[in-house]
Amino acid sequence: MEAILLLFILVLSIFLGFELISKVPSTLHTPLMSGSNAISGITVVGALLTTIAASNCNDSDLRVILGVLAVAFATINVVGGYLVTDRMLRMFKKKEPKK
Amino acid sequence: MLPPTIINLLYVAASILFILGLKKLSRADSARKGNLISAIGMLVAIVAALLTADILEPQWILLGLGLGSLIGVIAAFKVKMTSMPELVALFNGFGGIASLLVGWAEFIGFGQSSEKLSLVALFALICAVLIGAVTFSGSLIAWGKLAGIIGGKPMLFRGQKFVNILLLGGMLLAGYFILAGSLSSSFVYLTAEDAFFLLMGLSLLFGIMVVISIGGADMPVVISLLNSYSGIAACSAGFIISNNVLIVSGALVGASGIILTSIMCKAMNRSLSHVLFSGFGSGAGSSTQSKTEGESKPISSDDAFLVLEAANNVVFIPGYGMAVAQAQHAVKELADLLEQNGAEVNFAIHPVAGRMPGHMNVLLAEANVPYDQLKEMDEINPVIENADVAIVIGANDVVNPAAREDPGSPIYGMPVINVDKARTCFVLKRSMSAGFAGIENPLFYKDNTRMLFGDAKESLSHLVSEFNTQ
Numbered sequence: 133m134e135a136i137l138l139l140f141i142l143v144l145s146i147f148l149g150f151e152l153i154s155k156v157p158s159t160l161h162t163p164l165m166s167g168s169n170a171i172s173g174i175t176v177v178g179a180l181l182t183t184i185a186a187s188n189c190n191d192s193d194l195r196v197i198l199g200v201l202a203v204a205f206a207t208i209n210v211v212g213g214y215l216v217t218d219r220m221l222r223m224f225k226k227k228e229p230k231k
Numbered sequence: 232m233l234p235p236t237i238i239n240l241l242y243v244a245a246s247i248l249f250i251l252g253l254k255k256l257s258r259a260d261s262a263r264k265g266n267l268i269s270a271i272g273m274l275v276a277i278v279a280a281l282l283t284a285d286i287l288e289p290q291w292i293l294l295g296l297g298l299g300s301l302i303g304v305i306a307a308f309k310v311k312m313t314s315m316p317e318l319v320a321l322f323n324g325f326g327g328i329a330s331l332l333v334g335w336a337e338f339i340g341f342g343q344s345s346e347k348l349s350l351v352a353l354f355a356l357i358c359a360v361l362i363g364a365v366t367f368s369g370s371l372i373a374w375g376k377l378a379g380i381i382g383g384k385p386m387l388f389r390g391q392k393f394v395n396i397l398l399l400g401g402m403l404l405a406g407y408f409i410l411a412g413s414l415s416s417s418f419v420y421l422t423a424e425d426a427f428f429l430l431m432g433l434s435l436l437f438g439i440m441v442v443i444s445i446g447g448a449d450m451p452v453v454i455s456l457l458n459s460y461s462g463i464a465a466c467s468a469g470f471i472i473s474n475n476v477l478i479v480s481g482a483l484v485g486a487s488g489i490i491l492t493s494i495m496c497k498a499m500n501r502s503l504s505h506v507l508f509s510g511f512g513s514g515a516g517s518s519t520q521s522k523t524e525g526e527s528k529p530i531s532s533d534d535a536f537l538v539l540e541a542a543n544n545v546v547f548i549p550g551y552g553m554a555v556a557q558a559q560h561a562v563k564e565l566a567d568l569l570e571q572n573g574a575e576v577n578f579a580i581h582p583v584a585g586r587m588p589g590h591m592n593v594l595l596a597e598a599n600v601p602y603d604q605l606k607e608m609d610e611i612n613p614v615i616e617n618a619d620v621a622i623v624i625g626a627n628d629v630v631n632p633a634a635r636e637d638p639g640s641p642i643y644g645m646p647v648i649n650v651d652k653a654r655t656c657f658v659l660k661r662s663m664s665a666g667f668a669g670i671e672n673p674l675f676y677k678d679n680t681r682m683l684f685g686d687a688k689e690s691l692s693h694l695v696s697e698f699n700t701q
Binding site: 134146152167169175181211221224 | 256284335
């Protein structure tokens with residue numbers, strides 16, 4: 133039954149995603165893309181869990197190495213993604229009222 | 232260690248923060264806050280993951296997190312704004328390979344445990360590896376094209392479609408072998424492990440094949456599509472380990488990427504499959520367009536200055552050429568001088584101008600152009616008749632009137648900015664050579680068009696200095 137529950141969550145999330153960002157001004161297309169890309173670095177959670185499990189049971193070195201690499205790549209995605217998005221958004225300014 | 236209920240509650244909190252963050256990220260005045268909220272959500276999720284079980288050997292975790300943070304920080308602060316498309320492409324790829332590696336590590340874990348695998352987890356694993364690999368290799372190719380390491384022209388060869396279909400078939404077959412080999416021990420054609428590596432290799436190859444045939448000007452579509460894939464890959468990884476927060480946030484990213492992709496496709500009046508498989512821009516199929524007659528009329532900077540000085544309403548239309556010439560600061564300088572001179576100045580941005588969605592907006596923001604001065608295509612077209620001068624800087628296809636007038640043109644039907652309807656139109660261009668795809672642009676031969684040849688940045692600087700010496 134668990135699989136059905138997960139599928140349920142998936143379907144709702146997809147619809148939510150479409151609703152959330154159906155109208156984005158084109159000014160924000162790049163920040164939205166890099167910001168949502170940072171969110172896709174959520175794989176880091178999966179990478180951490182698999183690395184912890186692998187290093188605790190100590191059965192396969194390869195599995196640990198793959199896990200560490202996954203953590204590293206996902207972290208680049210997360211840290212770099214959020215920082216660069218912030219750097220971009222800092223530049224977006226409204227026009228100052230004329231004196 | 233926290234009990235599972237608390238961990239799951241933390242995941243719920245993270246999901247809420249992601250949703251709020253994305254919502255705020257889609258409005259200009261709250262976007263920065265939205266990004267921060269979503270970053271806090273990520274922190275909550277990571278902390279929750281670290282508190283799930285005892286960590287006997289923390290050095291591994293620290294190594295991964297430390298290395299990733301270091302590279303991420305350096306990349307984020309070192310990158311130039313003009314290189315933003317490359318960086319976004321690269322980050323997409325990293326997201327993809329992370330999901331691929333999680334799938335691989337879990338596959339090894341499955342092989343060692345005596346537990347029988349669920350069909351759903353296996354299916355998710357196949358998806359994570361397939362999509363993760365395609366995202367990774369596709370993004371690397373996109374990065375190479377954007378960085379100019381490999382040529383931006385689409386690479387096409389005979390039988391490409393056939394090879395792609397063959398690859399896709401091989402991937403599906405390998406996926407089936409993984410399922411069959413893992414679920415039943417009597418399956419003898421190929422072990423699940425061999426099939427796994429076959430799937431990974433074919434998927435990597437498929438990612439290369441798909442992106443290599445796409446031209447530079449179609450990159451906005453490809454980047455937003457790969458962005459969506461990186462989300463779907465994370466979502467698949469979530470199904471492998473039955474983790475809600477991965478599924479929710481992966482799906483959110485997947486959906487937002489699809490929305491952007493469809494916006495980009497609409498802006499080019501083409502379907503997604505046409506972008507992916509037609510090799511548009513190779514010069515093929517453009518033979519039917521009518522030959523443009525007439526001569527272009529060049530103008531000197533001095534004359535251009537006299538026209539601009541008398542103008543009350545000026546619209547700038549930037550394109551990829553502005554990014555190449557790094558002319559955004561010169562544009563801003565000229566715009567300021569025109570405003571001081573009493574003119575109304577606006578910037579008209581076509582959705583697919585540049586190499587990624589919103590490319591021009593980022594560059595102009597870097598040059599301190601306020602975002603309420605940036606007008607979308609639908610906003611500017613109804614009022615473009617009022618413009619005294621429309622200045623086209625390094626844009627070509629997005630201002631091509633053939634899209635409106637010539638049914639034989641390959642871009643017929645694509646929405647364009649109607650600069651030819653302005654009273655005068657200046658085109659800043661290096662030479663008369665046709666742009667990407669060699670599509671004829673009748674704009675250059677219109678009566679009210681003047682060509683200002685030369686490097687865009689130099690031409691603009693020249694105009695600026697004329698204003699200043701006055």
